[in-house]
Amino acid sequence: MKKSNSVGVAAEIGSNSTGTAKKNKLWIEIKKHKYIYLMFLPIAIYYIVFMYIPMAGNVIAFQDYKITRGIFASKFVGFKHFANFLNDVYFWRLLRNTLSINVLSLVLSFPMPIILALLLNEVRCKPFKKAVQTITYMPHFISVVIICGIIRNFVATDGLFNSIITSLGGEAIPFLTEPKYFPWVYVISGLWQEIGWSSIIYLSALSGIDQELYEAAAIDGANRWKQTIHITLPGLLPTISILLIMKIGSLISIGYEKILLLYNPAIYETADVISTYVYRQGILDANYSYSGAVSFFNSIISLILIFSSNAISKKVSGSGLF
């Protein structure tokens, strides 16, 4: 009896002491790396203030939010806005278009910057490399309104592409009035706009690969192609998988500006996406709650996509986002 009692006390003391030890350990850790933690602080505050606190605003998705009444006084309506969105006749078409445009752009524009970065990495002529980089970055910095103006002019019936096609004896293609072409116009123009910018991150990852590995491989008789396959690509793999997971996470969301500037009613069939439809619905009045519900829905799907792609990536390649 006594024995067991003392064991109990000992156990208690033991657990207590480990608790304080743990706390102390964290504190010592923070003290030790205080400057690093100090550098981290602004980022943490930024995320808390601008990302986590506003999350509470999601509550408006369940209300009939009125701006003058604020979050506390607006009427709660439960899942009304979600039901309206899911029951809309166009819901499935919008979902299909959003996903298909995003999947197409993932398949086409995800590998391209990697290839560009690999190619640029092999270029030995510095001025040429710099020129290519500058030219490919440039479109990224042009406003989407101007980009869309350029695209519209280029694909117009008497525009650049159709002039080339007709002068080669072909028939002019109605790129923006025939539904089947729209996803391609959207994705390929997006590729042109972003390829250079997206390749930056890979280029910087490439510069982090140990040069000695290449030397060793060269001594072992590996040619440049073999070096790319066996050293460069494995070196890039963590970066690639992280970016891929993030891309998959945003499969459901798509910005409306570019589509709004390019589409027209004749191609709604392939061009109308969730965000443009909500935009048109919102023209009548400020539908904060409805758009809140739609983005909440999007976020949940995105979260599911991120978690599942991360799990797959961990299983397959051993590296993941978290």
Add this chain to the structure above:
Amino acid sequence: MKKAKKGIALLLAALMLVSFAGCGNGAIEGSLTEPEGEVAFPAELSIFAAKGASLFGDMVDYNEVTSFKLLEEATGTHINWTVPPGSGFNEKFNLLVAGGELTDIIINDWYSLGAQQYIEDGILVDISPYVPKYMPNLWKFSKENPDLARGYILDGGKIYTPCMIRKDQRLNVYFGPVIRTDWLEKLNLEVPETADDLYKVLQAFKTQDPNGNGKADEIPISQAGAGQIGAISYLLHMFNTTNGFYLKDGKVTYGVLEPEFKTGLEYVAKLYKEGLLDVDFLLQDRTAMLGKITNNQVGFSFEYQPTQVMTTMKDDPTFKFEGIPNFKDSRGKEFSLQPAYTNGVLTGKAAGITTACADPFGAMKWLDFIYGEEGHIIANFGKEGEQFNYNEEGTPIFVDEIQNYSGDLTRSQVWGKHFLTYNTYFPSIQDWDSYGAYLSEHGRAAVETWADGVVTDMNLPTLTFDDVQKETLKTKYTPIETYVNEQISKMVLGQVPVSDLDKLVTQINNMGMADVLAVYQASYDAYTTKDIGF
């Protein structure tokens, strides 16, 4: 570790509370206390208004516009402006009403927003009981023009928010049919009066090379749809119908439901099929279309009055792009369903006096001054001897430096820089003599041609909807509109036969068209039967 987590959670919760506390609005509602004795102009007023096209270059706010400078001279009231740019306006406005520091006056679309709601929520004050006494000029104008007044006075004779009024119809008909009259002359053609005439003229434009460059590069009709379907509607007006809501025999109806729509759409589809309608009419923006016009390629368009085009082409005396009367409908009347034609009340920029205004009666007096005789002249013409002089008939005529301005600014910038009624859309009464003088000779002629004898008996007034009605329109009409726009653009482009209109009608009836029409009818009935107080 656990404690640390708890701490963070608590901190987060505290931060949330702090951040929400800022959102509450402590204003109290209540009617105003009438002042004793004479009301004076306030020394200062603060106004929140969108930054419009009048402010260009390095102009900071409206105090740099001549009319507002003169208003300050005349009333002694200094205005402190907050002028967010148009793109960020709604965001700024939302922040303002959600707990920001309210200005004395807010210029916004109070009619669509629902001024009543904002009065109940303690943002605006209800000035309507005091308008007859404290805004005598506006009240007098309203009583003299009951048809216009119906556009801004709400049920029960309420004027919550005064706005800009365009009494002269010529101010509203800035848009209409424009044709290359020099091409007509060259090909010995008459000015087309009906849809059939137009078809023949367009065929001639297509085949007889009126621009004389030996190539068949003429585009008989060009329109700038910029992704919208509106361009089809202009052509449908010739058949007494449009893609949208309008009045037929005193009842609200919707284009595709009517038999005329099919006739009209067949006509448009035929134009497209025969290459008479610009293949890019749905896509191109106005800049692209203006390029084609000034490149001598376009024969006809429904366009703004041609001041801009004619100014660009002033070096080519043979180039004539002129307004012609609206086309005759089946009744033989020059007809238009252009909503702007009957939109004499610009409710989009109305002045709401807020609960933060220390001297609401002074603010009313200042706003009313612009509706009065002296203010009207200042707003439209500036100051006698500086911007204008009276002619023998007593009409203000702009001085030469303005009327025949030949500097670096565009004509539009000159008018915007000087006159309140041009481009600011500030609550006032716009005068045709001021706007008419801005237009080029061709522009003025076009406007007068369009306005003269045009019949607009099928136009709906600007309607407002309550929350329940908005909900119906949002959930039922958005999918219908999407479907209709998609199908009829495909019909015009020849991807779907026009005969499928019958299927389309069945489909939208299944989607709840009747409910949508009922909402419009109810809103229209409320508009026509409301009691405006006189």
